[in-house]
Each structure stands twice: as C-alpha cells, then as structure tokens.
Amino acid sequence: MRPRPWRSGGLPRGSAARRRVAARGFTYLGVLFLVALTAAGLAALGKAWSTASQRERERELQFRGEAIAAAITSYQKATPKAPPELPRSLDDLLEDRRGVVIRRHLRQRYADPFTGEPDWELVTQDADKTRFGAVRSRSTHPLLREMAPDGAALRKASDWLFVAQPADGSAAATASLPGASAPASAPP
Numbered sequence: 001m002r003p004r005p006w007r008s009g010g011l012p013r014g015s016a017a018r019r020r021v022a023a024r025g026f027t028y029l030g031v032l033f034l035v036a037l038t039a040a041g042l043a044a045l046g047k048a049w050s051t052a053s054q055r056e057r058e059r060e061l062q063f064r065g066e067a068i069a070a071a072i073t074s075y076q077k078a079t080p081k082a083p084p085e086l087p088r089s090l091d092d093l094l095e096d097r098r099g100v101v102i103r104r105h106l107r108q109r110y111a112d113p114f115t116g117e118p119d120w121e122l123v124t125q126d127a128d129k130t131r132f133g134a135v136r137s138r139s140t141h142p143l144l145r146e147m148a149p150d151g152a153a154l155r156k157a158s159d160w161l162f163v164a165q166p167a168d169g170s171a172a173a174t175a176s177l178p179g180a181s182a183p184a185s186a187p188p
Contacts (some may be wrong), residue, residue, distance in 0.1 A: 003129045053142050057113040061137060062149075064110040065162030068093070068120065068135050071106035072164030077101055084167035086131035090120065114139035123161060134163040 029073055071093040076084035080099055087093055093106035109118040125133035137157040145154055154160055 051144065058143055058145050060113040061160065062158060064113065065135060065160065067110060068106060069164045071161040072133060072135075076164065076167035078105070081168070084124075086125070086128075086133045086164075088131055089122070090118065104173040112137045112139060112157075114141045121158070123163075125163075129186070134161050136161045 068090070072087060075087050075093055075096060078096060078099070079085045085098075090106070090109055094104060094109060096103040096105055110120075111118045111119055119138055120135040121138050122132035123134040123136060124131065137160065139157040141157045143154050143157060143160070148154055148160055152159075152161075
C-alpha cells in the first residue's frame, strides 16, 4: 500500500516519526492554550492595576482639595481686620503677607492628580469675583466614586468642589454650592 501524501507527510502508520509529528501538534495546541490563559490573566491584572491607580488618584484629589480648602479657612481666620478676606490666588495661601509676620497656610502648591499640574479652578463665592473660597479640578476624567463625603453626586473630577468653611464657623456658604465638599477636619 502506497502512503497518502496528505497525511502526516506520507509517513507509514505506527512509525516513530509519525508519532513525533502527532505529538508536536498536541504540544503546539498546549502552548497556544497557555498563551491564551496568560493573556487573559494579564488583561485582568491590568484592569485591577488601572482601578487601583484610579482610586489612588481620587484619594489624592480628596486630600489635596481638602488641604487647599483648610488653607482658605486658615487664611480667612488670620485676617487682621474685621471682615474676613478670601484669597485672590493660591500664592496668597503659600505666603500670606498681610501681617507683620509671613504666614504659610498651604505647605506647597499641590498639583491636581488628574491633570498633573497645579491648575485648580478657583471658584468665587461672593460678589467680589477676584477672590475665591473653593477649588475644583479642571479634569473631566470620570470618577469611580459616585458620592462625595458630604453626599453630593459625582460623575467626573470637576464635579467635586472643595469649599472652605466660613471664618465664623457657619456652614451656610458650603450648603449654597452644588457638589460642595467641606474639609474633613472642619467642625460640623
């Protein structure tokens, strides 16, 4: 009987060469299966790392926003004259030169964790549009978190508003702004 050329390269049945060729086919399938499992595992690991990184940026946004809001409150309380003043820029929080001694209400110019730049949006609260009492991120990056600590709904980073507590201790100004989140360290 003449071997068929389209089966196993024309090798006779039962030969050692034919068994090696068949074994190579199973090894190839096994390697393909292993590669597919590894790719699926790495995709799941990448998604987990991405989510962990996103949550870390959101925690950092909360920390930095609350630090700036607390610095604004400190700036208001340090006003030497009767009506408390709001700062005009973040530089006013870094070096308060209104008194005899320079005060530093903010340790450093914090970068927005979503943009990587210290380009916070300064939100005015009163009739004087040159002074600000709240900050928010400029990023429109969607958040994993759906609610701010005060219960305000959040969808993107710029929805989260960090408002300074008024110098007199009332929460009236905070309640008037939608999406406002007061510093965690401030008294209720």
